[in-house]
Amino acid sequence: MKIRFIEGGVCAVDGVLAAGCREGKYGVGLIVTRKATAAGVLTSNRVRAEPVKLTEKVLEGGRISAIVANSGNANCFTGRDGMDDALRMARVTAESLQVDAGEVAVASTGVIGRRMPIRKIESLIRMAADQLENSPEASGNLASAIMTTDTFPKEVAVEFQLEGGETARIGAVAKGSGMIAPNMATMLSFITTDVDASPSELREALRRAVDDTFNMLIVDGDESTNDMVIMASTCKSGRIDENFTEALGVVCRELARMMARDGEGATKSFQVDVVNARTREDARRAARAIAGSSLVKTAIFGADPNWGRIVAAAGYSGAEFDPDRISVTLESENGSVGIVEEGDVLAFEGKPELELAERIMGDDEIRITVDLNAGSESATAYGCDLTYDYVRINAEYTT
Incomplete structure (x- = not known):
């Protein structure tokens, strides 16, 4: 199936409206879908x-008319006052758009434990x-808000053909650069489409896509209190099928890669491909362990081809394999080099393999392939380096 990247973000889908605006550290984004099927x-x-909590109840109805999202305040650990503020955001949005407040999803991101500046919002x-x-500009304003x-807005849109021949589209925006770990991230993502599907069909397709992409993205190993991915469909195109599922995976994967590149303080992003694992879960465990290892992340930052940290992370991941059969390859636009081959280390001091590995590790985007030689399953995880700036950003987050 051919998937074509197009402009427009969430607005690539006909009939979807968007907007975003900021005032200082606070921003608000709106998406209007009017009675869209949602999950x-x-x-x-x-x-x-x-x-x-509020959006979970809204989604139980299987339809949304709008999404309102704010940045600058997480509205978390704020108790009854916090729920009142979330409900107020939904009501103000509903009044402004003349829609049902019970069909307004609410999302927030920012500092935890502080009361929402509701009048400003x-x-x-x-x-x-x-x-x-x-318009593409409207989706871009939403992504920025x-x-x-x-450090940069994140959006993507694709066009593709369904099995029945109809042309369909998926558009999306996301935010996220820290507290990113398995089970999603400090991330919000809003996805629109025109495929004809029930809420349960959308939910199943979304769970599959999230499991293979956002749940395999790790910046610092912390899981947020505000993670949310919402997908809404106008249902104006053909029926949902495997082509849609494939295209949705592509969209979520692109957003995950963008968030890895934009990890807090990051200077590099990397991808970990674990291949030939005994089971799919073994592949996922090993990939996540390597991408989440602080020692691997600091080695990436220091351009150090430290294969020992990679195999050690695979070893404590819980995946079953024979250490004497593991192989490790590094790859970037500078080339590809095997540094471990079935348990034998190739990248010794003075060897050309080590020199090439050092050049590869100096690049901005790196791919690590770990072959467990234990089966036929594979998985991919995404991460970024761990830098001095990550500590500075998070040490000063509330001050």
Whole structure:
């Protein structure tokens, strides 16, 4: 199947309106879908933000008319006052758009434990409501409005053919650069499509896509209280099928890669491909362990081809394999080199393999392939380096 990347973000889907505006550190983004079929995947953290609790109830109805998202305040660990603020965001959005408040999903991102500056957020909601349109610029404004420590907005859109021959589209925006770990991230992602599907069909396709992409993205190993991915469909194209599932995976994978590149303080991103694992879960365990290892991340930062850290992470991951059969390859635009081959180390001091490995590790985007030689299953995880700036950003986050 041919998948074509197009402009437009969430607005690549006909009939979807978007807007975004900021005032200082606070931003508000709006997406209007009007009675769209919807599904979501929310954080599994036991401490859940008030907008997450509210949106979970909204999604039980299987339809949403709008999404309102703010940056600058997480509205988490704020109790009854926090729920009142989340409900107020939904009501103000509903009044501004003349939709049912029970069909407004609410998302927040920012500092935990502080009361929402609700008057400021209300003003930004009304301002955004006056700027709604279906255009690439509108989607871009939305993506910028929901940024926190992100350094660039993240959006993607694709066009593809369904099995029945109809042309369909998927558009998406996301934010996320820190507290990114398995079970999603400090990330919000909003996805629109025109495929004809029920809420349960959308939910199943979204869970599959999230499991293979966002759940395999690790910046620092922390899981947020506000994670949320929502997908809404206008249902104006053909029926959902495996072509849609494949295209949705491509969209989520592109967003995951963008978030890895934009990890807090990051200078490099990397991808870990674990191949020939005994089971799919073994492949996932090993890939996540390597991508999440602080020692691997610091080696990436220091351009150090430290194969010992890679195989050690695979070893403690819980995956079953014979260490004497493991192979490790490094790859970038500078080339590809095997540094371990079936348990034998190739990249010794003075060897050309080590020199090439050092050049590869100096690149901005690196691929690590680990062959466990234990079966036929594979998995991919995404990560970034761990730098001095990560410590600085998070040491100063609330001060």
